Amino acid sequence: MKTYCNTVxxxxxxxxxxxxxxxxxxxxVLGRVPHSTSEDVxxxxxxxxxxxxxxxxxxxxxxxxxxxxxxxxxxxxxxxxATWVTREQGKPLGGVGPDQxxxxxxxxxxxxxxxxxxxAMQPGERPARPDFxxxxxxxxxxxxxxxxxxxxxxxxxxD
Numbered sequence: 001m002k003t004y005c006n007t008v009x010x011x012x013x014x015x016x017x018x019x020x021x022x023x024x025x026x027x028x029v030l031g032r033v034p035h036s037t038s039e040d041v042x043x044x045x046x047x048x049x050x051x052x053x054x055x056x057x058x059x060x061x062x063x064x065x066x067x068x069x070x071x072x073x074x075x076x077x078x079x080x081x082a083t084w085v086t087r088e089q090g091k092p093l094g095g096v097g098p099d100q101x102x103x104x105x106x107x108x109x110x111x112x113x114x115x116x117x118x119x120a121m122q123p124g125e126r127p128a129r130p131d132f133x134x135x136x137x138x139x140x141x142x143x144x145x146x147x148x149x150x151x152x153x154x155x156x157x158x159d
Contacts (some may be wrong), residue, residue, distance in 0.1 A: 002031040006040070009047040015040065024092030060123050067119035076113040082108045097143030105145075113147050 004021075006013045015034030022029050032039070056062065074081065085104035086093050094103020138146065 001029065004033045004099065004153055005034060006034050006044065008044045009051065013040070013043075021088060023087050023090055028087070030087055064119045067115060070121065071112050071115040074108065074115060078105070078108045078112065081111075110147065113150075117150060134155060 002017055006015070013034075016037060017035040018032040019035050020029045021031055021033045036044075058066075082093055082104040085091070085107055089104070092101060092103040094101045094105050096102075096106055096109045100106075
Protein backbone atom coordinates (compact mmCIF):
# COMPACT_ATOMS: atom_id res chain seq x y z
CA MET A 1 0.00 0.00 0.00
CA LYS A 2 1.37 3.40 -0.98
CA THR A 3 2.12 5.94 1.74
CA TYR A 4 1.70 9.57 0.72
CA CYS A 5 3.49 12.57 2.19
CA ASN A 6 2.95 16.31 2.26
CA THR A 7 5.04 18.69 0.17
CA VAL A 8 6.14 21.92 1.86
CA UNK A 9 8.44 24.43 0.18
CA UNK A 10 9.19 21.90 -2.58
CA UNK A 11 10.33 19.35 0.03
CA UNK A 12 8.69 16.01 0.84
CA UNK A 13 7.57 16.06 4.48
CA UNK A 14 6.53 12.81 6.11
CA UNK A 15 4.46 12.44 9.26
CA UNK A 16 4.90 10.29 12.32
CA UNK A 17 1.33 9.08 11.96
CA UNK A 18 -0.73 8.11 8.92
CA UNK A 19 -4.28 6.98 8.33
CA UNK A 20 -5.95 5.09 5.48
CA UNK A 21 -7.62 7.08 2.73
CA UNK A 22 -10.73 5.14 1.78
CA UNK A 23 -13.10 5.54 -1.15
CA UNK A 24 -16.44 6.05 0.64
CA UNK A 25 -18.38 4.59 -2.29
CA UNK A 26 -16.50 1.30 -2.49
CA UNK A 27 -14.54 0.96 0.75
CA UNK A 28 -11.32 0.56 -1.27
CA VAL A 29 -8.25 1.71 0.67
CA LEU A 30 -6.36 4.06 -1.67
CA GLY A 31 -3.27 4.44 0.47
CA ARG A 32 -1.97 5.89 3.70
CA VAL A 33 -1.98 9.68 4.09
CA PRO A 34 -0.25 11.87 6.69
CA HIS A 35 -1.97 12.79 9.91
CA SER A 36 -0.71 16.37 10.00
CA THR A 37 -0.45 18.03 13.39
CA SER A 38 -1.21 21.68 14.08
CA GLU A 39 2.57 22.19 14.11
CA ASP A 40 2.82 20.63 10.63
CA VAL A 41 0.14 23.00 9.37
CA UNK A 42 1.82 26.00 11.03
CA UNK A 43 5.10 25.03 9.35
CA UNK A 44 3.39 24.82 5.94
CA UNK A 45 1.66 28.18 6.43
CA UNK A 46 4.94 29.80 7.51
CA UNK A 47 6.65 28.42 4.39
CA UNK A 48 3.87 29.80 2.18
CA UNK A 49 4.10 33.21 3.85
CA UNK A 50 7.87 33.20 3.40
CA UNK A 51 7.47 32.39 -0.32
CA UNK A 52 4.83 35.06 -0.99
CA UNK A 53 7.16 38.10 -1.24
CA UNK A 54 9.17 36.42 -4.01
CA UNK A 55 5.91 35.70 -5.88
CA UNK A 56 4.71 39.29 -5.38
CA UNK A 57 8.05 40.61 -6.69
CA UNK A 58 7.59 38.87 -10.05
CA UNK A 59 6.26 41.09 -12.83
CA UNK A 60 2.51 40.83 -13.42
CA UNK A 61 3.03 39.38 -16.90
CA UNK A 62 5.20 36.59 -15.47
CA UNK A 63 2.66 35.74 -12.75
CA UNK A 64 -0.10 35.72 -15.35
CA UNK A 65 1.91 33.39 -17.61
CA UNK A 66 2.66 31.01 -14.74
CA UNK A 67 -0.98 31.00 -13.63
CA UNK A 68 -2.14 30.31 -17.18
CA UNK A 69 0.40 27.48 -17.36
CA UNK A 70 -1.15 26.04 -14.19
CA UNK A 71 -4.60 26.20 -15.83
CA UNK A 72 -3.16 24.46 -18.90
CA UNK A 73 -1.67 21.67 -16.77
CA UNK A 74 -4.99 21.26 -14.93
CA UNK A 75 -6.67 20.83 -18.32
CA UNK A 76 -4.05 18.35 -19.54
CA UNK A 77 -4.54 16.22 -16.43
CA UNK A 78 -8.27 16.84 -15.95
CA UNK A 79 -9.36 13.22 -16.36
CA UNK A 80 -6.66 11.91 -14.02
CA UNK A 81 -7.52 14.55 -11.40
CA ALA A 82 -11.27 13.90 -11.74
CA THR A 83 -10.66 10.18 -11.27
CA TRP A 84 -8.75 10.88 -8.04
CA VAL A 85 -11.52 13.18 -6.77
CA THR A 86 -14.02 10.39 -7.48
CA ARG A 87 -11.90 7.79 -5.71
CA GLU A 88 -11.26 10.00 -2.65
CA GLN A 89 -14.78 11.39 -2.31
CA GLY A 90 -16.93 8.63 -3.77
CA LYS A 91 -18.82 10.99 -6.08
CA PRO A 92 -19.57 10.24 -9.72
CA LEU A 93 -17.24 11.42 -12.47
CA GLY A 94 -20.15 13.21 -14.11
CA GLY A 95 -19.57 15.65 -16.92
CA VAL A 96 -19.41 19.30 -17.85
CA GLY A 97 -22.09 19.77 -20.51
CA PRO A 98 -25.67 20.94 -20.00
CA ASP A 99 -26.98 17.38 -20.33
CA GLN A 100 -24.43 16.00 -17.84
CA UNK A 101 -24.73 15.29 -14.14
CA UNK A 102 -22.10 17.42 -12.39
CA UNK A 103 -19.44 15.53 -10.51
CA UNK A 104 -15.68 15.36 -10.27
CA UNK A 105 -15.15 16.46 -13.88
CA UNK A 106 -17.22 19.57 -13.21
CA UNK A 107 -15.05 20.35 -10.16
CA UNK A 108 -11.85 20.09 -12.19
CA UNK A 109 -13.40 22.20 -14.96
CA UNK A 110 -14.22 24.80 -12.30
CA UNK A 111 -10.65 24.75 -10.98
CA UNK A 112 -9.27 25.31 -14.45
CA UNK A 113 -11.82 28.04 -15.28
CA UNK A 114 -11.24 30.01 -12.09
CA UNK A 115 -7.47 29.71 -12.49
CA UNK A 116 -7.88 31.29 -15.94
CA UNK A 117 -10.11 34.01 -14.50
CA UNK A 118 -7.49 34.75 -11.85
CA UNK A 119 -4.79 35.01 -14.52
CA ALA A 120 -6.93 37.40 -16.56
CA MET A 121 -7.47 39.83 -13.70
CA GLN A 122 -5.69 43.16 -13.72
CA PRO A 123 -3.26 44.07 -10.89
CA GLY A 124 -5.23 45.18 -7.85
CA GLU A 125 -8.53 43.90 -9.26
CA ARG A 126 -10.56 41.72 -6.94
CA PRO A 127 -13.10 39.23 -8.20
CA ALA A 128 -16.71 40.12 -7.60
CA ARG A 129 -18.22 38.19 -4.74
CA PRO A 130 -20.72 35.74 -6.15
CA ASP A 131 -24.32 36.13 -5.16
CA PHE A 132 -24.86 32.62 -3.82
CA UNK A 133 -28.61 33.13 -3.45
CA UNK A 134 -28.76 33.99 -7.12
CA UNK A 135 -26.53 31.02 -8.10
CA UNK A 136 -28.75 28.66 -6.10
CA UNK A 137 -31.64 29.59 -8.38
CA UNK A 138 -29.72 28.46 -11.47
CA UNK A 139 -29.86 24.99 -12.94
CA UNK A 140 -26.58 23.14 -13.47
CA UNK A 141 -26.48 24.01 -17.21
CA UNK A 142 -27.08 27.68 -16.31
CA UNK A 143 -24.22 27.58 -13.77
CA UNK A 144 -21.91 26.08 -16.40
CA UNK A 145 -22.92 28.80 -18.86
CA UNK A 146 -22.30 31.43 -16.16
CA UNK A 147 -18.79 30.08 -15.50
CA UNK A 148 -18.01 30.11 -19.22
CA UNK A 149 -19.35 33.65 -19.51
CA UNK A 150 -17.19 34.86 -16.60
CA UNK A 151 -14.12 33.13 -18.01
CA UNK A 152 -14.68 34.68 -21.46
CA UNK A 153 -15.30 38.14 -19.99
CA UNK A 154 -12.14 38.07 -17.88
CA UNK A 155 -10.07 36.67 -20.75
CA UNK A 156 -11.33 39.44 -23.07
CA UNK A 157 -10.51 42.11 -20.45
CA UNK A 158 -6.96 40.79 -20.14
CA ASP A 159 -6.30 40.95 -23.90
